[in-house]
Amino acid sequence: MAWLVTGGAGYIGSHVVRAFREAGEEVVVIDSLSSGHAGFVPDDVPFVRGTILDGDLVRHTLRDHxxxxxxxxxGFKYAGVSVSRPLLTYQQNVTGTATLLEQMDAExxxxxxxxxxxxxxxxPxxxxxTEETPTHPESPYGQSKLVGEWLIADQARAAELAGGTLAHTSLRYFNVVGSATPDLYDTSPHNLFPLVLxxxxxxxxxxxNGDDYDTPDGTCVRDYVHVADLAHSHVVAAQALExxxxxxxxxxxxxxxxxSVRQIMDVAAEVTGIDFTPEVAPRRPGDPARxxxxxxxxxxxxxxxxxxxxxxxxxxxxAAQQRHSG
Structure with missing residues (x-):
């Protein structure tokens, strides 16, 4: 028996795959490589190249492994770009999730x-x-993720009515950064850490972007979590369900x-040994202080x-950025 990690060749997904292996769990990956990298998948992990929109491929992967x-x-993970590409976002994140759930039910x-x-x-x-905070997504990306949660919850109720079970949980998080190993790195063209480094x-x-917010140092405050910590909790969640x-x-x-963004800049200077004073640009529209x-x-x-x-x-x-560019 194995766990399937969809998007397992991506930055976060590849860390989840390695966390599964470290926990002694069998795992298989499906990924279209639209933003992932085949080299991120360990050689001894079965890798199926393809999209979750391909129901037959998903079904055979579930069965064969x-x-x-x-x-x-x-899924499509770029919130800003989703505003100009809503149809792609919904196709990948909503239709893709529905297709996956359909094939899971069949198998x-x-x-x-x-x-x-x-x-x-x-x-907000x-x-x-907290988990009780009302949801008000402001991009097609955020909306598509919320619809994904609804799809899963609705399918769980349908499974129960049919005498079956769909055990599930959804994990919400903000900014994922760092690397558990220099071999795996964030290749996003939109995320703060790779852009700065x-x-x-x-x-x-x-x-x-803006240093006059109502925060201790005037710059925006955000959640940043290490990808290894995030991957660990995905595995714990899977094991709990199992x-x-x-x-x-x-x-x-x-x-x-x-x-804060200023704190990140200060630590970046310390870690890299590159002394710099960041440029201060005007605020970006819609950026909340915290x-x-x-x-x-x-x-x-x-x-x-x-x-x-x-x-x-x-x-x-x-370290990962230097390995990648070196």
Missing amino acids: AVSGVVHLA GVGRIVFSSSAATYGT DVDLV QMLQRGGTPRI SGRPLEPVYNLGSGDGV IVASGELAARDLGWEMRHSLHDMVASAW
């Missing part, structure tokens, strides 16, 4: 851990986001306090813990 549960990370696979997003909250008017490597000066232990439908994997989530519920049920400091996050990302 005796899959007992799915960790679903595959009797009754467990799923869904990689959701804190983008489902939009811009609270100091600390690549800029420094090229001899440029990173930029802060053991029959009930989980909440949704968990936030949050830091509880957050860090978005931070509580991880208390996940700590109770999923072993969630911030095991890595901000220094660890930057240092591991820098």
